[in-house]
Amino acid sequence: MIIKMEGFFNSRRNIALVLCLLCLAVLGAALLTDGLPGKYPASGYTGYNAAALYKYKTAYVGDNSKVVNLINNLPYAEMRGEISLQTESPPYGVTVEYDFSYADFDTRPVGSDLRDNAVVLFALIDNVDVIAFNVRGAGEPSKHLYTRAEVQANCGRDLREYSKDIDALKALLNSIAFKLHTHPEKYALVMSHTPGIRIAAEYRGKAAKARYATENGLLLTWDISTGEVSKGMSSIELTLGTPVYWSPLGPDGHIFGDGTNPVTVTLLDGQGKSIDEKQLLIDYDGSSYYTVQPSVGIVIGEKTL
Structure with missing residues (x-):
């Protein structure tokens, strides 16, 4: 009877040892995560604070x-x-x-x-x-x-x-949340594959439309499937993500070729109220090319929405 009881206590000590090791392993794994939330969240982008x-x-x-x-x-x-x-x-x-x-x-x-x-x-x-x-x-x-x-x-x-300072950082984070995708970086009127510099607004927040306005040249829309290009305007409102094209041609055929050409993009909510505004600057080189100025929130290249 004494032998059986000794085996019983030895068994219990073994179980306790195993449980202790398991606890240490779990604690070690928790510490390696540096206190981060669950490894596999149900959401992705969380924004910046x-x-x-x-x-x-x-x-x-x-x-x-x-x-x-x-x-x-x-x-x-x-x-x-x-x-x-x-x-x-x-x-x-x-x-x-x-x-x-x-x-x-x-x-x-x-x-x-x-x-x-x-x-x-x-x-x-x-x-x-x-x-x-x-x-x-x-x-x-x-x-x-x-x-x-x-x-x-x-x-x-x-x-x-x-x-x-923190206000400057907030300005940077706002620029990141509101992007303008543009292509090509350099544009000339002799290019036949595009009617102008393509601009499309992206916003990490709630916005319904984007208003594009230019002081020089015209803004166009282009249906790539049909090749149809709209009549140029100095201001146009489009569903967020729909691209617009800036052309240096004026309504009378005049070509704007001096200095910097700004395009102002305003985000609008569902009621048409302004949410945010960003300006794209396009420089003329004095010869033939119009070039998009780099800036935070200006994405230059093929990638569009």
Whole structure:
């Protein structure tokens, strides 16, 4: 009887040991997530909180705590894994691993959103030169690499200026939320594949329409399926995402060829009330080409909505 009882207590000690090890394993896994929310959220883009981000701005990539907290306050923080910092010598860099394999939302905008995240990090980490996002489960490419020089060239000003105070940061975040997609970067009247510079508004919020207005030239719509081009106007309202085309031709056939040509884009809600406004500037080179000026929120290239 004593032998049986000894086996019973030994068995209970073994069970307790196993349960203790399991608890340690669960606790260790929880600690490795850095207190992030559930790994597989039911939503994707969550937007930016200027106050939360501004609190962690830093002059150095090597400020591990602030850099990690910045990344944890960017969209898709729930999907992030390991963060690596390159602090030994220039170019200083940040690499973040993301896993969208089990994401229960549309991952097609992830590439564009990660570029916005890079813009924010370049603004808030003074000496970072390179930012890389390695992505699983969100299509191709799987690696998104950005350099300060490349991103800066498309912004028109030093991104670090947007971290001088919280109002400047809010201006940057508003520019990111409201984008103008344009193509081509350079346009000439001899081009036959497009009637002008294509402009399409995108907004991370509730907007129904976009009003486009130009001081020089005309605004056109183009039905690509039929080739029909509308009569040019100086102002037009279109459903958000519908592209418009700016042409340097005036209503009387006059060609605008002096200086800078602004196109003002105003977002409208369902009642026609103005939500936000952005201006696109198109420079004439004095010869034949009209070129879109780079700026934050101006996306130049083939990609449209």
